[in-house]
Amino acid sequence: MGTHYWLSQSFTLLLFAVAIASAGEPKPTPENTISIKIENEIKPQTFPRPIKFFVEKVIDRSGNPQPMLVLEERGGVFLDKQPTEVVQQALQDTLQKSGLLAGDRASADYLLTLYLFHFGLGSGLGGEYYGKVDLNVVVKEVASGKSQEVTALGTSVRGAAIRKKNILKNTQANISEALEAALRNFLRGTKLRDVIAPQDAKPSMPSEKTTSSLNLTLECSSGYHIYPS
């Protein structure tokens, strides 16, 4: 009788604790869900030869158990799509607009695999949050099969907000701007330029060649003067 009573009491308490914990967890609703889109057009750098990219896949490496929940406080803020989908869509749209997207895998010069290390908000000051998108892109050249990594980071800071409406607006703007900055950082980055135009293909070090040939000329001429044939 006593054991049964204590067991039932413990079970009721456990149920009560679970109920409290689940009540605090925010749920996605149309009112607290935001959509991330790139507002401004990103102009990629110009490459020395016409090339096409194909986005193979985007892999989430953030380790976030709830990637769609970007803010837990104040009833929560959710994304309408998985971050991997948002990034893939944004990159494909940007490449499409610039004429750099390959129709399929077979017609591509470079295959892109994106690793998403951070997508969402970083902790800021007090009630202020800042958007952060951290990418690592593996660029694989189809012809040679050689892969190289390119990192890209985008951040954005908006002021603190108190009203729920403004929190949603700022969060959406923060993440959208951070995503735009990260994609721009990737597509206009010197790292991508170096991957596309490797060192051996670059018309670099003309000054060094000139110096060495100049030294050779001087040696020859001095040799001629000291030891005339």
Added chain:
Amino acid sequence: MRGYLSLFASALLLTSFATAKDEPKFKSIEIKHFPNAEGVELPPEFSDYLYAELKATLQKKKIAEQFVGEDEVVDAADAPRSAILEGSVLEYKKGSMVKESLIGFGAGARSLTAHVKLTRRSNNEAIVDKDIKVRAMARWDPKTLAKFLAGSIAGELKHSE
């Protein structure tokens, strides 16, 4: 009539001065991450936050027309009016809340010293090259220092050249 004309002329002159003052000094500025010097122990997210805060503050103060991300290409034509902002965190002192409460007058404050360098992209001319120290209350978040440092750098850049 002459009085009205002179008033109109001076108003026009003032407006043109104001417009010239608001015009950004640079076409573009590339902001780089500030690495920590040896022995500086700051929270791991501090570097990214400072980078974000710097970009936001310089944008707000209209120091340049556009802000280029780290290691992004810049058109050769824009190079003379473009600059690179880099630096490093030289020293960070956590401060002491006990000292702050007992002594006051700035004693025991949290502080950070950073070396800041702004160079012109075309000829590597140093436009700003100095150490900047910022302070905050010991009980405040270390990220406050990032905000203050970004504000101080923006002030330096605004009054550079």
